[in-house]
Amino acid sequence: GQVLSCRPLVPGRSRSKTGKDVTESCSDLSRPQTPLEGLPVLKKAKGHYWYPSNGPKILDACGGAGVACLGHGRPDIIKAVNTQMKSATYASYAHFQTPPVQELSDWLIKSTGGEMQKVYVMSSGSEAMEAAVKLAVEYFRWQGQSERTNFIARHDSYHGTTIGALSVSGHHARRAPFSPLLSPTRFHHISPCNPYRQLPSSSSSTPDWPAYIAEKVAELEATFTTLGPQTVAAVVLEPVVGAALGCVPAVPGYLAAMKAVCERHGALLIFDEVMCGMGRTGWLHAWQGEGKEPAGVVPVPDLQAIAKGFAGGYQPASALLVGRKVAGAMERDGGGRVFTHGHTYQNHPVVAAAALVVQRAVEREGLLENVRVQGELLGRLLRERLGSHPNVGDIRGKGLFWGVEFVKDRVTKEPFEPGLGIAERVHKVAVGGFRVLVYHGQGCAGGGRGDHIMIMPAYTISERLVGEIVERVAGAVEEVFRRL
Numbered sequence: 391g392q393v394l395s396c397r398p399l400v401p402g403r404s405r406s407k408t409g410k411d412v413t414e415s416c417s418d419l420s421r422p423q424t425p426l427e428g429l430p431v432l433k434k435a436k437g438h439y440w441y442p443s444n445g446p447k448i449l450d451a452c453g454g455a456g457v458a459c460l461g462h463g464r465p466d467i468i469k470a471v472n473t474q475m476k477s478a479t480y481a482s483y484a485h486f487q488t489p490p491v492q493e494l495s496d497w498l499i500k501s502t503g504g505e506m507q508k509v510y511v512m513s514s515g516s517e518a519m520e521a522a523v524k525l526a527v528e529y530f531r532w533q534g535q536s537e538r539t540n541f542i543a544r545h546d547s548y549h550g551t552t553i554g555a556l557s558v559s560g561h562h563a564r565r566a567p568f569s570p571l572l573s574p575t576r577f578h579h580i581s582p583c584n585p586y587r588q589l590p591s592s593s594s595s596t597p598d599w600p601a602y603i604a605e606k607v608a609e610l611e612a613t614f615t616t617l618g619p620q621t622v623a624a625v626v627l628e629p630v631v632g633a634a635l636g637c638v639p640a641v642p643g644y645l646a647a648m649k650a651v652c653e654r655h656g657a658l659l660i661f662d663e664v665m666c667g668m669g670r671t672g673w674l675h676a677w678q679g680e681g682k683e684p685a686g687v688v689p690v691p692d693l694q695a696i697a698k699g700f701a702g703g704y705q706p707a708s709a710l711l712v713g714r715k716v717a718g719a720m721e722r723d724g725g726g727r728v729f730t731h732g733h734t735y736q737n738h739p740v741v742a743a744a745a746l747v748v749q750r751a752v753e754r755e756g757l758l759e760n761v762r763v764q765g766e767l768l769g770r771l772l773r774e775r776l777g778s779h780p781n782v783g784d785i786r787g788k789g790l791f792w793g794v795e796f797v798k799d800r801v802t803k804e805p806f807e808p809g810l811g812i813a814e815r816v817h818k819v820a821v822g823g824f825r826v827l828v829y830h831g832q833g834c835a836g837g838g839r840g841d842h843i844m845i846m847p848a849y850t851i852s853e854r855l856v857g858e859i860v861e862r863v864a865g866a867v868e869e870v871f872r873r874l
């Protein structure tokens with residue numbers, strides 16, 4: 391459990407001027423930073439481990455930013471990507487269709503039971519969310535409703551780094567430097583679904599979920615009324631809030647209730663499944679898991695963004711999935727309505743080939759079942775090991791997507807002062823002393839306060855490694871608060 395000190399690295403070197411081992415990570419993955427500054431040099435990544443150029447291997451408990459869903463360096467995936475590289479390294483989406491894009495699109499549409507009808511393959515979550523925002527506006531223009539240009543999203547949310555995606559985001563720290571560029575009259579934010587922060591603790595009784603959801607519905611309804619229902623293009627939600635809050639799943643029935651409000655007012659529903667989608671929750675699409683809950687209604691979105699686990703990091707891959715309603719409008723009148731949007735690298739054949747082979751592996755190897763089984767174990771072990779720690783406020787998640795929120799006081803739920811950088815300390819001690827990588831973030835209690843870590847191992851994780859992750863993470867947490 392030795393904790394290494396943190397110092398900047400000269401890119402390409404692995405020792406400081408003093409010759410001391412500096413392979414521990416100093417990164418704050420929740421905040422943008424200068425590329426390479428202070429980061430260890432990675433020699434290779436294989437299976438569930440990162441191998442820095444100096445120091446022992448690091449157990450990967452978060453797949454980077456929740457990306458590496460099959461682990462690192464799988465020969466079968468690399469081979470499929472290479473095969474595509476040999477047949478066509480690139481094709482402009484404006485000039486050609488390519489077999490991997492066609493096959494991937496068909497596979498994705500089928501995976502939604504035909505609820506989604508069109509697929510745009512892109513390269514990042516931000517691009518997919520940016521496109522969703524633009525397509526919503528263009529859809530309503532086709533419908534003769536060009537006044538529908540307002541968006542309702544939620545506070546404590548992150549939907550991407552480009553202007554449109556950042557405008558939708560309710561991430562105050564990331565918005566602040568660019569606020570003059572983010573329209574305050576188009577993008578509106580309501581409260582998230584975050585019972586830990588919004589309801590008083592009660593160990594004896596289950597919260598009154600219907601009453602809680604009714605409050606959220608009333609808030610959304612009131613926002614529609616204030617804006618004028620006929621001016622709202624879409625409501626934007628992340629079914630399980632990842633980086634902004636630390637793996638907070640929607641209360642069962644909440645997503646369906648939000649969808650009902652959208653339908654009542656003729657607005658679209660956009661799901662951001664960039665982080666929680668493509669198997670992370672134990673269901674291929676997070677919304678599909680909702681139907682299994684007691685509430686029973688499957689909240690199908692109109693537009694859906696996917697990324698991260700889509701190609702598991704073997705290529706930079708994302709996609710915008712277009713539901714029946716919007717796709718139908720595009721097909722009307724002989725399909726002449728074309729989305730005024732396009733990237734040079736859109737529908738990239740190598741990206742599509744990587745996503746396709748990753749998804750085929752998830753399917754063939756029955757990995758969604760493993761996500762559900764190991765996810766339950768991960769949640770149970772985290773609670774057993776850390777559930778009564780005086781500085782652990784909440785442990786929550788779904789599938790292999792678990793968050794631990796730290797507090798100064800378990801009763802009042804008071805967060806730590808942001809300057810203490812608690813989540814970052816846990817991350818550093820986890821990597822430096824316990825050789826396990828977790829994803830850390832700040833801001834989960836609103837207003838930029840609050841600390842959490844996220845645990846998102848590969849879908850191929852074993853029972854033994856789940857146990858090891860929990861032991862190492864718990865060791866790091868205990869050490870940080872012992873020293874505080």
Ligand code: PMP
Pocket residue numbers: 455513514515516517519548549550551628632633662663664665666697
């Ligand atoms: N939406 C969500 C929910 C995300 O977690 C992220 C990235 N963390 C994004 C959008 C943006 O994706 P990217 O960083 O690939 O642009």
